[in-house]
Amino acid sequence: MVENTLRDRYQIIQHLASRRFCEIYLAKDEDLPGKPVCVIKQLKPKNLDPLLWSTAKRFFKAEAEALYRLGKHDKIPQLLAQFEEGANSYIVQEFIEGKELSEELIAGQQWSEEQVIVFCREVLEILDFLHQHHIIHRDIKPSNLIRRTKDNKITLIDFGAVKQKTPDFGVNVDQGGWTVAIGTEGYMPPEQANGNPQYNSDIYALGVICIQALTGVAPQKDNNTNELIWQNQAKISPKFANVLNKIVHTDYNQRYQSAAVALQEIKKLSNIDIQRKENKSSFINVLPVILLTISLLTFVSTLLFTQWRITEINKNLNNPTSTELPLAKSNNFVSYENVNAGIKIKYPENWQKQDVENPFTGEIVLFTSPSNPTNKFAPKLSIRTENLSRQSISLEDYTNSSLKEIQKYLENANITDSSSTTLGGIPAHRVVYNGVDGESRIIENLEVWAVFNQKVYIVSYTATPEEYPNYLESVEKMINFFEIF
The missing domain is CATH 3.30.200.20 (Phosphorylase Kinase; domain 1)
Structure with a gap:
């Protein structure tokens, strides 16, 4: 390219x-x-x-x-x-030349109240503009905020998750399936996680970033109230603390209802010349080179989707904070467990495992078969989840919608099997189909999905028609090994 x-x-x-x-x-x-x-x-x-x-x-x-x-x-x-x-x-x-805010939010380093107020004001001004145009960004996070090189101003990028609202009827209904949660865990408020984003959902995400800057750590939630725990980790004025607490209130009805209102409150906090604050906030530019290098490497590492299984094993064994348990062999299969997703599966030890955890697609992990190295489309099995926003969705409802999606979006779609089964001991549906994908390849697919606790668990196997039967036995075993906990 x-x-x-x-x-x-x-x-x-x-x-x-x-x-x-x-x-x-x-x-x-x-x-x-x-x-x-x-x-x-x-x-x-x-x-x-x-x-x-x-x-x-x-x-x-x-x-x-x-x-x-x-x-x-x-x-x-x-x-x-x-x-x-x-x-x-x-x-x-x-093209906006600059660096991501994630490079400035260094663990253990705290911003001053003055610096956070300046930052909060800058972003609220952008959000006010978006919301006036009836657009919810839905993915406000440090990596989507760029400090522009030429003037150190904050800019907002990546509008790939936006939700457009109409002034008369509220949020537009997604076409082609059930509304699912879109956003990034840690910055996404409860109503957005439930598929019901509001204008002040963006404001909540900004508040989380402000707290992260003030404390030097990502805020944790109270197990009983779901509110963020942070005030004992930062020394700021009571007025600013009250504003932040309202910005990140777990109930969106108790938050500021618009960016404009929140912006007015931020402006009241101080009469200090804003330009002086903005100039001071650029102190990050003189951080030691070694810390900038470490932060940049950390960011780049999040963009690498393909990792060898041995790297994953070493990472899990040496990282005590990992949410994924160490892998264990069982005959010729290896155990995989993801605590956050609540799933377990065993996969052939000669398959490669790739952690994905994509908040947009819901994909958690991808297993790639040991296909011929010359094959540019090796057979793969993926596991993903969808958080449903409507409590009444049944397995039958979801199945009917999904079958329509296959027929609508896959060229020359041909469903060869559609039947009831189980997945992890839960009633499920199995579908086998083929067609032409977006890159003009003929593909064969096997998918099994189950609906449990307002969440859909989906196991998908994809291969060319020639290689599909070669790994089908292993795939069937993997599906049988799948557990939900």
């Missing part, structure tokens, strides 16, 4: 990042004076089963629509173009 030219205009010069739904590139605009750089996103989900293709397309389209609605704003990347070329879809955005 690098050095390719799209639309006879955008020359790709660098690959920036890989996401579950897209590839991100830096490009030069050959048509404009000075050939300015821009960001190009290519819709290209990796090994995504057809049931999630509709989600990927919907998010990609929503990002372009949201940026177009927002127009030109100093703190938001401007949409420059949206187009299709061949079988691929692209979004062209303004």
Whole structure:
């Protein structure tokens, strides 16, 4: 892709990042004076089963629509173009040079109250603009906040999870399936986790970041009230503490109802010249080089989706805080357990395990077969979950919706088996189907899903028709080993 030219205009010069739904590139605009750089996103989900293709397309389209609605704003990347070329879809955005806020939030280092107030005010001004245009960002987190190099101002990026509201009818209903929770764990408030995002859900996420900056640690929740525990870890004025507590109240009805109202409260806190605060907040630029390097490496590591199994084993054995238990062998199978997701499974020891834990797709882990090295599409088994926002959804309801999704979004879809079964001892549904995926490959799929405690557990096996039967016996054993706890 690098050095390719799209639309006879955008020359790709660098690959920036890989996401579950897209590839991100830096490009030069050959048509404009000075050939300015821009960001190009290519819709290209990796090994995504057809049931999630509709989600990927919907998010990609929503990002372009949201940026177009927002127009030109100093703190938001401007949409420059949206187009299709061949079988691929692209979004062209303004490039914002800077560093992620996650590089400034160093564990154990606390920001002053003055610095946090300045930061909070900057982000609230951006959120107020978004909300006036009836857009909920839904993924406010440090890695989506960029401190711009040229002026140290905070900017907001990555609109791939946005929710657009209509002024008369509230949140638009997602098309093509049940509404699921979208966001990042730790920054997502309860109502958003339940599939009911509000404008002040974005404000809650900002409050969590402010508390993280003040205390130097990610805040924990009270087991009884679900409220954040943090005030004993930071020395700030009672007025600011009261504002933050209202911003992060677990009940969205008790929070500030708009970014505009919260912004007014923040402005009342101090009469200190804001420009002086902003200049002071740039103190992070002179941090020791070694700490910046460590932070950058930590960020880059989150972008690496493929890791060898031996690396995972060493990591789990040497990391006492890991939520994944050490792996253990059982005959020719290896045990995998994820405490956060509440699942267990055994997989062949010669398969590669890849932790994913993608908040957008719900995918937790991916197992890849020891296929021929020349095979660019090795058979894979993935496990994902969906948090349902409606308590009345039954297995039958979910199954009917999913079968329609397959027929709608998979080209030449052909369902060869659709029957009742069990998964982890719970009533489930099994479907086998084939068709042509988004990269024009003929694929064979086996999926088993179960609905339990407002959550769907889905095990998916995908392969080419030629290799599908070669690993089917191992896949059937893996499905039988699957447990929910």
